[in-house]
């Protein structure tokens with residue numbers, strides 16, 4: 130988090146700039162102190178917009194912010210965008226978002242949620258980063274949506290339609306809408322809608338469980354989806370993958386793709402999302418991808434180009450008994466390469 | 478060698494040294510070099526088996542890719558067992574092949590090998606000759622295994638009959654070990670063993 134709060138000279142800033150959006154045509158930049166509360170932000174806005182502070186509600190990640198929460202508690206970085214709407218207090222519907230307007234009881238939950246519970250692989254930073262969960266309305270894609278309930282697990286976040294909310298945007302006008310979840314990197318300052326791939330098996334190691342390989346208790350760790358939830362540290366995970374890549378020991382599975390099981394050998398323990406292999410670094414990840422493609426092509430009755438140094442895979446259909454390698458034809462080999470001619474005469 | 482491998486072997490080495498089994502003298506491990514790539518293992522023949530009273534030395538080589546791949550283990554002490562080659566000492570044991578898991582250790586390997594000596598699996602043999610004898614002439618198998626334990630692993634049971642047969646072939650000019658292998662293979666039939674040696 131702190132990186133986001135540093136200015137160019139590397140000094141930590143005590144104030145950050147937020148943008149509070151009321152509608153597509155109305156957004157207010159606010160300079161806030163890290164120690165200031167949501168109520169302080171509301172009074173600043175109140176002065177700028179000439180609306181009573183009590184009528185302003187601010188939404189972050191699908192929830193109405195409690196007046197007492199401080200900016201520091203919310204773990205939001207410089208240049209973050211918050212969404213807001215106005216409502217006269219007597220009309221305010223307490224049922225919204227399952228919490229009262231000053232939702233004090235939920236502040237602790239929010240802290241946990243925003244503090245490093247999710248991890249993402251950030252393409253920008255090229256590494257694993259703590260991620261933050263963000264929410265938008267499935268219909269208007271805005272952040273004016275307030276969740277009916279918080280996600281309890283990964284399925285709530287990853288499968289569509291499990292959580293709904295009330296969308297306060299002009300377009301949706303308080304209607305019930307399906308919620309879309311996405312993740313952002315906390316390590317750099319990105320665009321508002323920039324997303325990062327969440328790594329569902331990477332978790333904080335709160336219970337200090339031992340890595341099955343080296344017995345260290347570092348955090349975060351990879352938790353395999355096996356029954357015993359075996360844990361492996363990220364260093365050991367990298368070594369494990371590279372060793373298995375070298376002996377082509379990955380498994381091609383129709384649901385999860387080219388993957389690896391728990392190193393303890395548990396059944397049903399394949400890593401469920403190939404994004405985890407980004408952790409291997411660029412070179413090894415490239416190798417992973419090319420092996421995965423080859424395996425996929427071969428398993429689906431395809432062929433690999435026999436031309437030296439090409440090796441691209443492609444699928445053959447009955448209609449195309451003789452084919453030209455799509456890669457080589459683009460000029461990576463000479464057309465009169467004898468190996469390609471040989472290949473062309475091979476029929477199904 | 479990779480850091481993880483070294484770190485693991487150091488820890489596993491300590492685990493064996495501190496283990497109960499070492500206190501009972503049933504397993505032992507020694508480092509052969511500073512790089513932790515080669516170790517010497519030792520297991521005691523389990524009680525109530527033809528291997529009882531013998532000490533079996535193992536060669537343990539740690540691959541660069543340890544613990545994601547199993548250690549390479551073979552018997553240096555000659556042994557008569559369906560799942561261990563009487564010629565090379567190579568072992569047929571699932572955990573040293575495809576059933577290896579990164580959570581296993583030197584201690585589990587040594588204890589598994591000891592268990593293998595207690596319960597052979599003749600249907601998944603490394604040595605077909607021994608496996609056939611185990612199934613078809615189990616009494617001879619036990620006596621042969623016990624004789625080998627006596628000759629090669631310091632076991633206590635000396636079999637006068639088998640000794641004499643080996644000496645008989647030796648007096649005909651055959652090498653002692655070759656004579657013993659041939660006799661063991663031919664269920665201790667001296668004539669067939671002689672023919673076998675001459676062919």
Ligand SMILES: [Zn+2]
Pocket residue numbers: 251252253254255258314315316317
């Ligand atoms: Zn980033």
Ligand SMILES: [Zn+2]
Pocket residue numbers: 266267268269270271274296297298300301306
């Ligand atoms: Zn909407």
Ligand SMILES: [Zn+2]
Pocket residue numbers: 340341342343344345361362363364365366
């Ligand atoms: Zn580890």
Ligand SMILES: [Zn+2]
Pocket residue numbers: 353355356357358359391392393394395398
């Ligand atoms: Zn497992």
Ligand SMILES: [Zn+2]
Pocket residue numbers: 434435436439440441454455456457458
């Ligand atoms: Zn090609």
